[in-house]
Amino acid sequence: MIVVMKAGAAKKDKDEVLKRIKELGYKPHVIHGTTRDVIGAIGDERGKLVLQQLESMHGVESVVPILQPYKLASSEVKKERSVIRISDTVAIGGPEVIIMAGPCSVESEEQIIESAKAVKAAGAHILRGGAFKPRTSPYSFQGLEEEGLKLLAKARDLTGLPFVTEVINPETVELVAEYSDILQIGARNSQNFALLKKVGQINKPILLKRGMAMTIQEFLMSAEYIMAEGNQSVILCERGIRTFETATRNTLDLSAIPVLKTKTHLPVVADPSHGTGNYHYVGPMSLAAIAGGADGLIIEVHPDPERASSDGPQSLKPKKFARLMEQMRKVAEAVERSL
Numbered sequence: 001m002i003v004v005m006k007a008g009a010a011k012k013d014k015d016e017v018l019k020r021i022k023e024l025g026y027k028p029h030v031i032h033g034t035t036r037d038v039i040g041a042i043g044d045e046r047g048k049l050v051l052q053q054l055e056s057m058h059g060v061e062s063v064v065p066i067l068q069p070y071k072l073a074s075s076e077v078k079k080e081r082s083v084i085r086i087s088d089t090v091a092i093g094g095p096e097v098i099i100m101a102g103p104c105s106v107e108s109e110e111q112i113i114e115s116a117k118a119v120k121a122a123g124a125h126i127l128r129g130g131a132f133k134p135r136t137s138p139y140s141f142q143g144l145e146e147e148g149l150k151l152l153a154k155a156r157d158l159t160g161l162p163f164v165t166e167v168i169n170p171e172t173v174e175l176v177a178e179y180s181d182i183l184q185i186g187a188r189n190s191q192n193f194a195l196l197k198k199v200g201q202i203n204k205p206i207l208l209k210r211g212m213a214m215t216i217q218e219f220l221m222s223a224e225y226i227m228a229e230g231n232q233s234v235i236l237c238e239r240g241i242r243t244f245e246t247a248t249r250n251t252l253d254l255s256a257i258p259v260l261k262t263k264t265h266l267p268v269v270a271d272p273s274h275g276t277g278n279y280h281y282v283g284p285m286s287l288a289a290i291a292g293g294a295d296g297l298i299i300e301v302h303p304d305p306e307r308a309s310s311d312g313p314q315s316l317k318p319k320k321f322a323r324l325m326e327q328m329r330k331v332a333e334a335v336e337r338s339l
Helices: 010-022 045-056 111-122 146-159 170-179 193-199 216-228 258-264 271-274 277-293 318-334
Strands: 001-006 028-034 036-040 060-066 098-101 125-127 164-166 180-185 206-209 232-239 268-270 297-300
Touching: 001 010, 010 036, 010 045, 028 216, 036 045, 036 268, 060 193, 098 318, 111 125, 111 146, 111 318, 125 146, 125 271, 125 297, 146 164, 146 170, 146 193, 164 170, 170 180, 170 193, 180 193, 193 216, 206 216, 216 232, 216 258, 232 258, 258 268, 268 277, 271 277, 271 297, 277 297, 297 318
Parallel strands: 098 125, 098 297, 125 164, 164 180, 180 206, 206 232, 232 268, 268 297
Antiparallel strands: 001 036, 001 060, 028 036
16 A cells, blocks of 8 residues: 655654554555655555555545555556666666666776776766676686775776676675665576565665566566665666577567556666677667667676676677767667766
């Protein structure tokens, strides 16, 4: 159920509603709108009719049931789009298409600094780089861990770019949050519910990638796990799903972008690098994703992909990325966005 407060409702009225929701055995979540606040009451669906009594309280306009199983992520709860603030100058979900770029893995100080300077010069807004790497093979490069986080922080200090990096288990959430601006939940962990709950308890934006075999509803239920713990700053990322096709690493489901934007108020970005697995296809899919309504892109860029420790075949060289940025600006303008 959601409790819709009247426009201009007094703080004391909202506090009384929050208190009563807790007394009834439900967990309240306040969602701030442009003209009024909405309070989600999360708990056992079987007894939700008892919440109808809240309609008689001061400052309450209505109590409305949410039909979707994902409550806080649903566009039924919040009609206007959510804008997630990353830094003083960067926000995802507004009119500007936000570009996150950098190498798959942090390999050395020289490599990440060179990458950060290159993507910054091309116009990227956020640096990406992996310090902890979940790999299919236990013998593959697993990342530099905390040393990688320190190098990412140094790159941020030198360029001014906030950075996004992956967290792979609940035990390291606080460590990664200490350094990073955005915590990424990768496809392999998109239904790691213990990890989702843990990142839901921190005050940092979360980039949640779609699992390689996830339906849209399952994807949004994973977002719900994070939001139900109190963290409303969730960014959804379409990164390709596994199909019978073998010409690409994954099948980038661009139709998921407009579908998600009708079902949820959360920002939606796309990952054409993992979605295709081949640098030849990253450019066309990036342009298509912006045309399809993506609020941002996360693109792998490496100064020397041939020697990359991970995902070299899908990484763009800095010059190719700079050229792609020019093309993406034109597409963004064509769909009344900026970049």
